[in-house]
Amino acid sequence: MTYLIRRLEFFAITLWAALTMNFIIPRVMPGSPAEAMLVRFHGRASPQTIRTIEIALGFHTDESLLQQYGEYLWNMAHLNLGTSLTFFPSSVGKAIMVGLPWTVGLVGLSTVIAFVLGTLVGMLSAWRRGGILDGALPTVFIMVSAFPYFWIALVAILIFSFTLNWFPLGFGYDLHQHIELSWDFIGNAIWHGFLPALTIVITSIGGWILTMRNTMITTLAEDYVKMARAKGLSPVRIMFMYAGRNAILPNLTGFAMSLGFVISGAILVEIVFNYPGLGYMLLQAVNNEDFALMQGLFLLITVAVLVAVLLADFLTALLDPRTRAAD
Amino acid sequence: MLLLTACGGSSPAANVQRQAGGTVTIDNESGTTWTCDFNPYNGAVNFLSFGTVYEPLVYDNLLTDKKTPYLASAYSWSSDNKTLTVTIRSGVQWSDGQPFSADDVLFSFQLLKKNSSLDLQSAWSLLSDVQEQGTDKIVFTFQSAAVPDFYQVAAQTPIVPKHIWSTLSDPTAAVPKPVGTGPFTMSDCTPQNIKYLKNPTYWQKGLPYIQEVDYPAFTDNDPANQFLAAGNADWGGQFIPNIQTYYLNKDKTHNHYWFPPIDNINIWINQTRPLLSDKAVRQAMAFGIDRSKVSQNGEYGYEPAGNQTGVLTPTFSSWVDQSQLNKYGYKFDPNKAAQVLQAAGYTKGSDGIYADSSGKRLSFDIISISGYTDWTASLQVVAQNLKSMGIEIKEHDLNQNDYANDLYTGNYQLAYGSLSTSPGPSPFYELRNTLDSQTTADIGQIAGGDYERYKNPSVDALFDQFAASTDSAKQHQLMSQIQKSMLEDVPVIPVTEGVAWYEYSTKSIGGWPTQSDPFSAPAPWNLPDWGVTLIHLYKTS
Numbered sequence: 001m002t003y004l005i006r007r008l009e010f011f012a013i014t015l016w017a018a019l020t021m022n023f024i025i026p027r028v029m030p031g032s033p034a035e036a037m038l039v040r041f042h043g044r045a046s047p048q049t050i051r052t053i054e055i056a057l058g059f060h061t062d063e064s065l066l067q068q069y070g071e072y073l074w075n076m077a078h079l080n081l082g083t084s085l086t087f088f089p090s091s092v093g094k095a096i097m098v099g100l101p102w103t104v105g106l107v108g109l110s111t112v113i114a115f116v117l118g119t120l121v122g123m124l125s126a127w128r129r130g131g132i133l134d135g136a137l138p139t140v141f142i143m144v145s146a147f148p149y150f151w152i153a154l155v156a157i158l159i160f161s162f163t164l165n166w167f168p169l170g171f172g173y174d175l176h177q178h179i180e181l182s183w184d185f186i187g188n189a190i191w192h193g194f195l196p197a198l199t200i201v202i203t204s205i206g207g208w209i210l211t212m213r214n215t216m217i218t219t220l221a222e223d224y225v226k227m228a229r230a231k232g233l234s235p236v237r238i239m240f241m242y243a244g245r246n247a248i249l250p251n252l253t254g255f256a257m258s259l260g261f262v263i264s265g266a267i268l269v270e271i272v273f274n275y276p277g278l279g280y281m282l283l284q285a286v287n288n289e290d291f292a293l294m295q296g297l298f299l300l301i302t303v304a305v306l307v308a309v310l311l312a313d314f315l316t317a318l319l320d321p322r323t324r325a326a327d
Numbered sequence: 328m329l330l331l332t333a334c335g336g337s338s339p340a341a342n343v344q345r346q347a348g349g350t351v352t353i354d355n356e357s358g359t360t361w362t363c364d365f366n367p368y369n370g371a372v373n374f375l376s377f378g379t380v381y382e383p384l385v386y387d388n389l390l391t392d393k394k395t396p397y398l399a400s401a402y403s404w405s406s407d408n409k410t411l412t413v414t415i416r417s418g419v420q421w422s423d424g425q426p427f428s429a430d431d432v433l434f435s436f437q438l439l440k441k442n443s444s445l446d447l448q449s450a451w452s453l454l455s456d457v458q459e460q461g462t463d464k465i466v467f468t469f470q471s472a473a474v475p476d477f478y479q480v481a482a483q484t485p486i487v488p489k490h491i492w493s494t495l496s497d498p499t500a501a502v503p504k505p506v507g508t509g510p511f512t513m514s515d516c517t518p519q520n521i522k523y524l525k526n527p528t529y530w531q532k533g534l535p536y537i538q539e540v541d542y543p544a545f546t547d548n549d550p551a552n553q554f555l556a557a558g559n560a561d562w563g564g565q566f567i568p569n570i571q572t573y574y575l576n577k578d579k580t581h582n583h584y585w586f587p588p589i590d591n592i593n594i595w596i597n598q599t600r601p602l603l604s605d606k607a608v609r610q611a612m613a614f615g616i617d618r619s620k621v622s623q624n625g626e627y628g629y630e631p632a633g634n635q636t637g638v639l640t641p642t643f644s645s646w647v648d649q650s651q652l653n654k655y656g657y658k659f660d661p662n663k664a665a666q667v668l669q670a671a672g673y674t675k676g677s678d679g680i681y682a683d684s685s686g687k688r689l690s691f692d693i694i695s696i697s698g699y700t701d702w703t704a705s706l707q708v709v710a711q712n713l714k715s716m717g718i719e720i721k722e723h724d725l726n727q728n729d730y731a732n733d734l735y736t737g738n739y740q741l742a743y744g745s746l747s748t749s750p751g752p753s754p755f756y757e758l759r760n761t762l763d764s765q766t767t768a769d770i771g772q773i774a775g776g777d778y779e780r781y782k783n784p785s786v787d788a789l790f791d792q793f794a795a796s797t798d799s800a801k802q803h804q805l806m807s808q809i810q811k812s813m814l815e816d817v818p819v820i821p822v823t824e825g826v827a828w829y830e831y832s833t834k835s836i837g838g839w840p841t842q843s844d845p846f847s848a849p850a851p852w853n854l855p856d857w858g859v860t861l862i863h864l865y866k867t868s
Contacts, residue, residue, distance in 0.1 A: 086359065087359065087362045088369070088371060089364070089369070089499055089500050089501055090362050090364070090501065095362070098360060098518045099360070157553065161553075162553065162557060169550065169553050169554050169557055169559065170550045170553070170554065171519055171543070172519065173519070175519060175520040175541060175543050176520070176522070176541075177517075178515075178517060179517065270546065271546065271547045271549070271550075272549065272550065273550065274545055274546060274547065274550035274551070274554075276360050276518050276519060276544075280546050280547075284358065284359065287698075287726055287727065288727070288728065289726070289728050
């Protein structure tokens with residue numbers, strides 16, 4: 001229990017620190033959103049207009065920093081993220097909600113697939129060390145992950161979309177479709193997401209294979225594995241329940257981190273496949289000095305990473321009795 | 328006095344029987360997914376509604392300056408060219424069935440007066456009053472004689488329905504369901520695509536021929552170019568590297584392009600900075616840049632070389648004072664550049680760079696926008712040219728906002744880029760915003776134009792005289808004098824000419840604007856021209 005409470009305390013403190021940083025950084029950066037807006041209007045906006053915009057963007061320059069900070073925390077607690085400059089007059093929340101499902105769907109799913117597949121392959125190749133599987137797969141995938149992502153994506157588009165016409169040229173779903181919960185739409189979205197997901201999986205799987213294989217090899221040399229063999233347990237049971245269960249522990253936190261970072265999207269995927277998502281939005285927010293949108297996205301990323309790490313900690317406690325025994 | 332009545336000119340030939348139907352797909356990199364906001368007074372999204380859904384009083388062709396009455400059926404200037412009386416077209420309907428009237432026009436302009444941030448064309452920096460006269464006339468009173476300002480007021484300001492907009496609590500807010508008078512209505516919008524449908528009650532009877540327009544969102548150039556090259560779209564509006572192999576060769580009979588110049592890409596020279604305030608230095612730089620090589624190396628030759636008069640060719644060729652241009656030359660000539668500097672007392676140092684008598688080197692920083700790789704390639708040529716001649720320039724890439732802020736407030740030595748204000752249908756607009764010191768501001772203040780802070784009262788007066796005249800011969804003569812100041816004083820150096828990117832496929836759609844029939848500025852982002860282009864298009868198969 002102490003372990004879990006400690007984790008929760010750590011979570012709360014980190015979250016507060018991240019929120020505060022998120023508040024301070026845009027305010028110490030050069031330039032202000034109002035200035036950026038003024039430039040957009042070529043200096044034609046009246047002081048009255050600028051005031052309105054500043055307030056809309058969540059900047060009350062006449063209030064003290066402490067007051068602003070209080071208001072900011074209040075707004076964050078109510079998920080009121082302000083108005084985006086890039087998507088003016090849309091709110092940040094609305095802008096993020098447009099991209100979020102696509103990013104979570106595509107990058108999230110392919111991260112999970114890459115992790116599960118990579119872990120399985122790593123486990124198997126360590127189990128049969130020196131076998132055919134161990135000779136071929138890790139080598140191939142590690143080589144592939146060394147290729148630049150966009151190169152693989154471009155080649156995939158050129159072959160499968162442009163030449164063979166098997167998959168569409170970009171977009172998240174058919175241009176004339178509406179987002180709805182129907183098999184027709186889901187099938188269409190999967191068809192559009194297949195190539196981007198495939199390229200993410202084959203470029204990221206190598207890392208998971210390598211780390212899993214290496215920890216698995218060390219674990220296989222442990223006494224309790226030898227003991228299990230001596231007891232005459234089935235190889236499958238030993239592989240999953242004895243060696244695999246222990247070998248996966250160090251990988252869990254890494255996986256949780258990468259799940260958290262899913263929110264930041266995959267900028268290159270989105271650019272190459274013209275896929276609607278948050279990665280490109282973040283890039284735009286930075287380019288346009290869109291502080292509200294940046295704050296909103298950073299907040300989301302921070303919270304997602306923290307929550308994912310917290311969940312991984314819980315999972316570790318579940319899988320590894322030693323953490324619980326520390327109480 | 329000008330009087331136009333019938334809707335002729337720019338309307339497609341009505342006697343030709345074209346079959347109705349067909350879909351046009353537009354391919355234009357917009358940088359964002361759609362927010363489904365169709366507020367025509369929001370500069371970030373007005374390109375999605377002004378021209379198709381909302382219309383101006385008069386359509387003024389950006390390339391030819393040919394004026395076609397739209398929501399105004401006629402207009403006339405007072406004898407002192409300060410008052411414009413516009414007759415409102417009868418029989419026009421909003422797309423929700425309500426009748427269009429002079430009240431809507433009056434309301435639209437009052438709305439802009441009340442909300443200056445909506446006034447994208449700064450109409451109220453030109454106007455002093457707008458009044459309704461009778462039931463079908465609107466009288467615009469300008470602050471001074473303002474014949475060219477007709478463009479901003481009558482041709483670039485969209486008219487919105489009073490019965491809807493007067494009920495909006497915040498006119499800057501998003502407009503998800505636009506109601507306009509234009510040839511198309513917005514029928515459906517998702518973050519990925521906007522679908523427009525033919526307006527069945529459009530006032531130009533029988534138009535448009537096209538049933539549907541699709542406008543997918545592209546966040547980046549590459550996927551947009553692929554989509555176009557694969558034949559999924561009919562109408563493109565962006566830069567394509569190596570267009571011959573990438574686009575034309577994909578379908579040699581149907582794929583075409585035309586890139587007409589619409590503005591200058593200049594080196595802005597801050598006149599308030601030491602050394603750069605010396606005319607000789609500026610002239611030497613104008614002689615020292617190989618503009619055609621910049622065009623070839625930096626812009627694949629798609630953006631043609633500029634000329635020192637600042638008048639775009641071939642778009643406005645009839646305005647160029649060729650004899651003066653020939654007299655000054657400004658052909659690439661490093662020897663001539665060296666002569667100019669030496670005559671002004673500069674001597675070449677041991678490092679190959681000229682310096683003045685007190686030893687100050689001719690070494691300058693030039694600001695550009697990061698990510699604009701074509702500009703970087705162009706500036707590399709410029710820097711090489713000038714270095715071999717004896718002037719050093721160093722490129723500094725800034726993000727868009729910082730660049731704009733430095734450029735407008737005069738916080739730079741040299742800057743590369745074009746005017747931020749939209750170009751106009753004659754050289755007057757760009758040159759006034761480039762040279763007229765009434766458009767500038769003090770260093771540190773945001774200037775609407777004349778970023779280089781050039782101050783010449785006699786040139787300012789030329790623009791005022793031009794604005795007060797409707798006589799073409801007199802305007803040409805004044806434009807010659809304006810060109811003289813560009814040639815003699817070199818306030819800015821036009822290096823290349825920015826173009827309207829325009830690619831089109833005749834596979835299933837016909838009626839496109841071409842160089843020989845430039846009935847509209849052809850890029851999908853030319854406003855409101857794209858609406859005019861669309862009513863000319865028809866299905867061929």
